[in-house]
Each structure stands twice: as structure tokens, then as C-alpha cells.
Amino acid sequence: MVVIVMGVSGAGKSTVGRALAQSLGWRFLDTDDLHSAANVAKMAAGIPLTDEDRWPWLADVRGELERSLARGEDVVLASSALKRTYREKLEVDPARTRWVFLHAPREVLAHRLAQRHGHFMPPELLASQLATLEVPEQALPVDVSATPEEVVARIREGLKL
Template identity: 75%
Template sequence: MVVIVMGVSGAGKTTVGQALAQSLGWRFLDADELHPHSNVEKMAAGHPLTDEDRWPWLTTVRARLETAVAKGEDLVLASSALKQSYRAALSVEPSQTRWVYLHAPREVLAQRLSRRQGHFMPPSLLESQLATLEVPDDALSVDVTPPPDVVVKNIREGLGL
């Protein structure tokens, strides 16, 4: 099975995804680590990615998911997956892919981003991410304002894991 935790920057995809994977004994993959250098440079400079920037990256992420599914490997993926078309591209085996939409009020996200260090995504891109986001109607929706252990508990209960 593949569980994809998605949402805008600051929602805690990496933190929650790592904790969820650890609690399940599954492998964790952060899609941000698969961005080409040009995408990272563009975001670090404060410029939002376009669809044209994202498609090669999504193809790379999908290939990793296909490999995991082919091997029967359980995986938690952290990915923004802001648009339905991106989520469709990442749903390699719909019967084995579960989506978790992490969300919080804008103010909470902005506060988290202002405290974050060592990440290429500047807080200034939050607004463009919120504008791009197409809220999924087929995902488990989880509020990430509680502590990560509570969020993981809510995800596991919501997905029956």
C-alpha cells in the first residue's frame, strides 16, 4: 500500500509522513528530495513552479511509486500534490493508494514556515501554493494543528491502519 500525505508547504508533510511511516514500520519517501536542481533553485529564489516545471518531477516520483508497488513495498510519500491532475499522475495503483490531505489555518501554516530553517521553500510561496491548491474530495482530511503524534493517530484511525 502507498499512503500519500499531501498539502501546502508548512502543513507538516515530512514530519507527519516520517512519523506515520515509523509507526507502521513502512518506508518513507519525501518527494521534495526528487526535485531537479532547477526546481529547487527556482523555489529558493521565491518563484512558484509552473505545471511545466512539475511534470518531469511528477514523472520521477511516479516511477518511484511504481517500483514500490511492483515490489509489494508499503510506502508513505510526502508530496504537495496540489492539483487533482498531479494526484492522478501519482495514483499508480488506485486500489493500493490512499490519500491524506493535511491542512491547517493559513495563520498556522505561515507561522510554521517563518520558524522553519534549512528548507529551500521560502514562506513567501505559501500564498501561491494556497492559490494553486485544489482541495481533494477523495482524501482523508486531517487537521494538523494538534501535535504530530495525535495527527498520526488520527490518520491511522481514519485509514483503518
Template identity: 70%
Template structure:
């Protein structure tokens, strides 16, 4: 099975995804690691990605998901997957995939992003991500204002993992 933890910057995709994978003893993939150097440089300079930037990145994520499913490997993926078309692209086999939508009030997200150090995504891009976000209809919504351990417990309970 593959669980994709998605949401805007500051939602805690990496933190929650990593903790969920550790709790389940599954492999974890941070989709940010698959961005091209050009994408990272563009975001670091304060410019949002457009879909032409995202397609090769989404293809790389999809390939990782496909390989995991083919091997029968359980995987947790942290990915923004902001638009429905992005999620549709990643949905290799809907029967083997679950979506978790991490969300919080803008103020919480902004505070988290402003406190991050060493991440290429500047706080200035939060609003563009919120504008781009198409709230998923087929995902388990999870408020991420509680501590990560509580968020992970809610996900495990909601997905019966």
C-alpha cells in the same frame, strides 16, 4: 499499500509522513528530495513552480510509487500534489493507494513556514501554493494543528492501519 500525505508548504507533510512511516514500519519518501536542482533554485529564489517544472518531478514520484507497488512494498510519500491532475498522475493503482490531505488555517501554516530553517521553500510561496491548491475530494482530510503524534494517530485510525 502506498499512503500519500499531501498539502501545501507548512502543513507538516515531512514530519507527519516520516512519523507515520516509522509507526507503521514502512519506507518513507519525501518527494522534495526528487526535485531537480533547477526547481529547488527557482523556489529558493522565491518563484513558484509551474506545471512544466512539475511534470518531470511528478514522473519521478510516480516511478517510485510504481516500483513500491510492484515489489509489494508499503510506502508513505510526502508530496504537495496540489492539483487534481498532479494527484491523478501519481495514482498508479487506486486500489493500492490512499490519500491524506493535511490542512490548517493559513496563520498556522505561515507561522510554521517562518520558523523553518534550512528549507528551500521560502514563506513567500505559501500564498501561491494556497492559490494553486485544488482541495482533494478523494482524500482523508486531517487538521494538523494538533501535535504530530496525534495527527498520526488520527491517520492510522481513519485509514485503519
């Protein structure tokens, strides 16, 4: 099975995804780790990625998911997956994929981004991410204003894991 934890920057995808994977004993995969050096440099410069920037990256992520599922490996994936078309690229097997949409008020997200250090994604790109976001219809929505432990518990309860 694949659980894809998605949302805009600052929603806690990596923190929550890692904690969820650990609680389940599953592999954790962060799509941020699969960005090309060119994509990272572009975002670090405050320039939003285009769809053309994302397609090869999404293909790499899909390949990782395909290999994991072929090995029978359960995975928690952290990915922004802002648009429906991106989510379609990541959904290798709809029968074995569950989506979790992490969200919070804009102020909470902005505060988190302002406190984060050492990440290539600058807080200035939050507005472009929110503008790009197509809220998923078939995902478990989870407000991340609570602690990561509470968020993981809500996800496990909501997905019956």
C-alpha cells in the same frame, strides 16, 4: 499500499509522513528529495513552479512508486500534490492508494514556515500554494494544528491502519 500525505508547504507533510511510516514500519519517501536542482533553485528564489517544471518531477515520483509497489513495498509518500492532475499522475494503483489531506488555518501554516530554517521553500510562496491548491475530494482531511503524534493517530484511525 501507498499512503500519500499531501498539502501545502508548512502543513507538516515530511514530519507527519515520516512519523506515520515509522509507526507502520513502511518506507518513507519525500518528493522534495526528488526535485531537480533547477526546481530547487527556482523555489529558493521565491519563484513558484509551473506545471512544465513539475511534470518531469512527478514522472520521477511515479516511477519510484511503481518500483515500490512492484516489490510489494508499502510506502508513505509526502507530496504537495496541489492539483487534481498532479494527484492523478501519482496514483499508480487506485485500489492500493490512500490520500491524506493535511490542512491548518493560514496563520498556523505561516507561523510554521516562519520558524522553519534550512528549507528551500520560502514562506513567501505559501500564498501561491494556497491559490493553486485544489482541495481533494477523496482524501482523509486531517487538521495538523495538533501534535504530530496526534495527527498520526488520527490518520491511522481514519484509514484503519
